Amino acid sequence: MLSASDTMAVFLRLLALLMAVVLPVSFAWAAQHDPVKPASTETAKEAVRVCTKCHDESEEKPILAILKTKHAMMADKRTPFADEACITCHGPSEEHLVKPPEGEKPALPDITFKEEAPISSTKKNEVCLSCHESGLRLHWKGSQHEFRGLACSSCHNVHVDQDPTLVRLTQPETCFNCHKEQRAQAYRPSRHPIREGKVVCSDCHNPHGSTGPKQLAKNSVNETCYACHYEKRGPFLWEHAPARDDCTNCHKPHGSIHPALLKNRGPWLCQQCHLAQFHPSTAYSGTGIPPRGAAQQLLGKNCLNCHSQVHGSNHPSGIRLTR
Secondary structure, eight states: OOOHHHHHHHHHHHHHHHHHHHHHHHHHHHHHSOSSSOTTHHHHHHHHHHHTTTOSTTSSSOOGGGGGSGGGOTTSTTSGGGTTTHHHHHOOOHHHHSOOOTTOOOOOOSSOOOTTOSSOHHHHHHHHHTTSOSGGGTTOTTOHHHHTTOOHHHHOOTTSSSOGGGSTTTHHHHHHTTOHHHHHHTTSSBOOSTTTTSSOHHHHBOTTOOSSGGGBSSSSHHHHHHTTOGGGSOOOSEEOHHHHHOGGGTBOTTOBSSGGGBSSOTTTTGGGTOSSSSSOSSOOOGGGSTTTOOOTTTSTTGGGGTOOOTTEEOSTTOTTSOO
């Protein structure tokens, strides 16, 4: 049996051997994965110096605000400025760097993101997706926006301190530039608080694509609505089939002239399905409105005067959704 001193000597030899093998490997790995000192920092600084000779805040559309954004963090190896700064996204652009003849504009960069740029939206998107392909962008390929030829730069602006598309108060305006009908609906009396920024388009839709219809954030209309209206989810003992099937059977999510975002005012909305069951089959009309009359089916909450649990009921006697 080894004495205590011999055991310590063996331990120290093993420790020395371990340090001789492991530490060089660790230092080599750290040199390649140092998050504080990217290998091309000087290249990035030189690119910024060259570009800012011409591109300054006197331009019609200033771009230097990008230096205030996450894209310009040289200490983070995930960003363009940790690589080659402007060159990372716009390419070497050697022709662009040549001073043009008097009165002429310089050649465009190799990759430019203007709407009128002579390169395809697919080429533009390849630059962005080289970093931003995970997370919410997983379903971009084949999405409706990609299919219609939109580029990331059609909605996003990376050269500003705060991209309007990512700010809740200004995001709807970006979407409304194309979705005119939804803009009009957002100004109707009954609506979601979209213009106030309390609910925004990306709360319900994933503009980068999804597995659900209409680029919804969830797999179905109801699952998307239940994210906020969880009390309507159930399960219910007595279910209302249209409500369980699709909320948009009765509601218009972007805005309506009728209360509670309804497609039509009751009882006419209800009578689109319930025309001949349990009540007279004659369609209700304005003849039951004062001063001609006072039909309970037309006044107050009309059908909801009795059928108050229209989304579903758990009451043993609630088969008619009355309680």
